[in-house]
Amino acid sequence: MNRSAQRIETEILNSYQLPKTPPPVSDDVVVGELGFKPRRACNCTKSQCLKLYCDCFANGEFCNRCNCDNCHNNLENEGLRQKAIRACLERNPNAFRPKIGKTKAGGPEIIRRHNKGCNCKRSGCLKNYCECYEAKIACTSMCKCVGCRNVEEGLQRRHPPVSSLYRPPPPTDIKQPCSFMTAEVIEAVCQCLIAASVDSSERARPEEEADPVRDVIEEFSRCLQDVISASHHAAPHHLSHEVSVLIWNWSRANRICA
């Protein structure tokens, strides 16, 4: 393994550190392949777990020990699954991005907010039907909700949820699938690309013209393969979907460049 690959794998493994205090696990929580990153089991019956209705699929994970019927969100149906991922991305290129983003609202502090906003009509945005409320964040101007009572002040005074079921902590505590691509991994890849560009110009023989674009693209391809193999090493089942998305974007970019 070359140095860039080693660094990418190291950063990926670092991104999968266990939280210091493991969250409580209740009966309806599934523990991930490596014993961490708990999530809820889905109960899909009609979607084959290949639509965004399915939380596992939407979160970029295979179903594992869920209660779903006729599940296709698994390795045995990888072809169909890839097709479903492509269909989702065609409808919405951001379909697999986290819904809760972080923003600096003028000040230095980082605020979490729902990227798309909710559309609640009847819940007053004070029940878990509301994606903002569920994520424990106040509604914003992005929301198109009616009769919203999920405002900053209300959130601070809010009672803890009555439900005893485990709710995953905010993304800062537990890694979400997309957080696999940490700033460090991305930086490592960028450095590889810059190095490839510099090498390309230096290595070019006098009789041939340097083609840094081609060399950078080839290096990116290598980096991507490193990320894929490192990700399988780190978390064999958690990342496959995200990598699929990456590959899909990558092949699309390739077609556009061609």
Next chain:
DNA sequence: GAGTTTGAAACT
């Protein structure tokens, strides 16, 4: 646990 309500996603 069954039935109802809700809002996101999918479809037309």
Next chain:
DNA sequence: CAGTTTCAAACTC
């Protein structure tokens, strides 16, 4: 792009 339907989770009883 707006209206409708489908879906699975949240909620109530």
